[in-house]
Amino acid sequence: MSRRTSRTHRARTQEFPLSRIITTALPAHGHVSPLLAISADLATRGHEVVFLGGSRFAGAAERAGVRFVALPAEADWDDRDLDAFFPGRASLPPGPERIAFDVQHVFLDPIPHQYRALLALLEEFPADAVIADAFVQGALPLALSRPRAERPALIGIGLTPAMLPSVDTAPFGLALPPLPGEEGRARNRALQEEMDRRGEPLRRHAEKVFAGVGVRLPEGPRGQAQVTVPDEYLQLTVPGFEYPRSDAPATYRLIGALPGLVGDERPLPGWxxxxxxxxxxxxxxxxxxxxxxxxxxxxxxxxxxxxxxxxxxxxxxxxxxxxxxxxxxxxxxxxxxxxxxxxxxxxxxxxxxxxxxxxxxxxxxxxxxxxxxxxxxxxxxxxxxxxxxxxxxxxxxxxxxxxxxxxxxxxxxxxxxxxxxxxxxxxxxxxxxxxxxxxxxxxxxxxxxx
CATH class of the missing domain: 3.40.50.2000 (Glycogen Phosphorylase B;)
Known part of the structure; x- marks a missing residue:
């Protein structure tokens, strides 16, 4: 399938049957906006779309022309005041401690609630595909729990710089650009080993969370499963703005960035x-x-x-x-x-x-x-x-x-x-x-x- 296409909407709707699609994102503005843009586009093409997200985005989903279902309260936090939703967070300084707190409490602990919400929605809306913000890790058990023929396709959407570990890149979070050659690979291996050692408590916590919903988290560095478990993983960028990875799976694709919002009705300033x-x-x-x-x-x-x-x-x-x-x-x-x-x-x-x-x-x-x-x-x-x-x-x-x-x-x-x-x-x-x-x-x- 080509990453670029010139086929018209009319040709597509004549050639393919319409699909039922669930889209979902963390309840944060920067995660919801791209997934709702994708939802709106699919809806205009005639697909039936349901968006599963934070309750404060119900109106935005309605404006996008799709049906809205709220995440359960345990997974429905508000990104405008995370400290209020996660006691103890405010006392941690920005840096490794707060990042570890967020990984555990903001991203991992809601997984069972996200997964059960998806299962409940699939009972009454048997979708052909689930398109998920990569940070909604509660979608991963859909693919880990049963064969592809017995479930909807799972498509992950990368909304941040790619977190996929690679022999060609330093671990995500260190903000180090690629270093070419064997020197760079040796550096990356050493850094990954150190990151894996430091991240072992979070890895064990993640394994426990996934085991709680009856699935086993694949082996490998933290962050890898977000990319390798979905049937397709679509990173919203281009090669010129993402580090090359010679060992990336075939399901990992860079598809360009979504267009910015257009048609804002607010009046232009006087200047x-x-x-x-x-x-x-x-x-x-x-x-x-x-x-x-x-x-x-x-x-x-x-x-x-x-x-x-x-x-x-x-x-x-x-x-x-x-x-x-x-x-x-x-x-x-x-x-x-x-x-x-x-x-x-x-x-x-x-x-x-x-x-x-x-x-x-x-x-x-x-x-x-x-x-x-x-x-x-x-x-x-x-x-x-x-x-x-x-x-x-x-x-x-x-x-x-x-x-x-x-x-x-x-x-x-x-x-x-x-x-x-x-x-x-x-x-x-x-x-x-x-x-x-x-x-x-x-x-x-x-x-x-x-």
């Missing part, structure tokens, strides 16, 4: 015409979730580039009180070259953007690259260091290696990315690569071939 003038435009954002403290990245960027007549700086805060809050952080007023918005349609802003300063959200970074925009990345939580490492490895920007950069560091990085044409050249080349892929068509082809 919009300025983004099309002669000055280079620098956009800064902390994304839609990690924007509680705009002093992490937005304020330092604004301070770094304040009152420079040669630049227009757009601060996209992704919160309704963002403009007011940013002004307060800056002493009550904004520099003359800065424009601030709560929400702004990125599909319209990015074509006019010369540099994006970002905290490293996977989807946001790839959206920028789809438009050929180079980056300055400053992120230190979740998968953001891995995203930032890939930005430098791909030659499309700079990694500041912190989530609270000094204004001087941001200013130097922005000037480098603007001044050295190689970053823009590589970003545009990667944008052309993204344009070659049709991920919605690839997913639909896979579903329709079942």
């Amino acid at each position: 919009w015409d300025e983004v099309t003038d002669e000055r280079p435009v620098v956009v800064v954002t902390q994304g839609t979730l990690a924007n509680t403290d705009l002093g992490e990245l937005v304020a330092p960027t604004v301070r770094a580039l304040a009152d420079r007549d040669d630049l227009l700086v757009v601060a996209a805060t992704a919160r309704p009180d963002g403009p007011q809050r940013l002004a307060e952080l800056l002493g009550g007023s904004l520099p003359g070259n800065v424009r601030v918005a709560g929400y702004v349609p990125f599909d319209r802003l990015l074509p006019h953007t010369d540099v994006l300063v970002s905290n490293g959200g996977y989807g946001g970074v790839q959206t920028a690259l789809r438009y050929g925009v180079p980056l300055v990345v400053a992120g230190a939580s979740e998968d953001k260091p891995e995203v930032a490492a890939r930005v430098e490895w791909a030659g499309v920007g700079l990694d500041l290696r912190t989530d609270r950069p000094a204004p001087e560091a941001v200013g130097r990085a922005v000037d480098r990315v603007l001044g050295e044409g190689r970053f823009r050249e590589r970003a545009r080349a990667l944008g052309a690569e993204f344009a070659e892929y049709r991920p919605f068509d690839t997913i639909a082809e896979l579903v329709e071939s079942l």
Whole structure:
């Protein structure tokens, strides 16, 4: 099956029968949005789709045109306040301890509840396929418990940088780019052995959780089963933005990034015409979730580039009180070259953007690259260091290696990315690569071939 397709929707609907499909994601905005986009696309093609997810996303599922079923309460946390749902988390500093806590309590412990919810849904909605966010590990027992002929196909969707262990890559989480040759493989083996040793308590916990639902977790490093157990694993990126793995299974495929949201009905800000003038435009954002403290990245960027007549700086805060809050952080007023918005349609802003300063959200970074925009990345939580490492490895920007950069560091990085044409050249080349892929068509082809 081709990773790229030019077949029309009409041809597909004539050629294949319609399918019943369950889609599911963790109850977090960054996980739900891609799965609902996939759900909506499949629904427009005539497939019957049910989305299993967090209760606060019921309205979003309805707007996507699909039926909604809520996860059970034990698996229905709120990503906007994880500390409230998981007692003890707030006392742990960011870093290995908190990551281990999240793996155990946020990702592993809900597995039995996710699995039972899927089984209950399949009883009344016998689906042909389950398309699951790779972090919904409660979908894995579907494939581990019975032969393929006795169950729906399981398709995993990779929404973060690939976690698949490989002889060619350092273990996920270390944010180390590939090192070529035998030297690199030796490094990777040693690091993987050390990670396996440190991760043994979590491995034992995972085995216990899976045994509790009657299945055995396959041997191998933690994270491998997420990719190797599904019948197909579709990573939402392109080869130019993901480390090569010579030992990847045939079921692991890179299918391109999903298109960004378009058609936002919010009115454009009054200063919009300025983004099309002669000055280079620098956009800064902390994304839609990690924007509680705009002093992490937005304020330092604004301070770094304040009152420079040669630049227009757009601060996209992704919160309704963002403009007011940013002004307060800056002493009550904004520099003359800065424009601030709560929400702004990125599909319209990015074509006019010369540099994006970002905290490293996977989807946001790839959206920028789809438009050929180079980056300055400053992120230190979740998968953001891995995203930032890939930005430098791909030659499309700079990694500041912190989530609270000094204004001087941001200013130097922005000037480098603007001044050295190689970053823009590589970003545009990667944008052309993204344009070659049709991920919605690839997913639909896979579903329709079942």
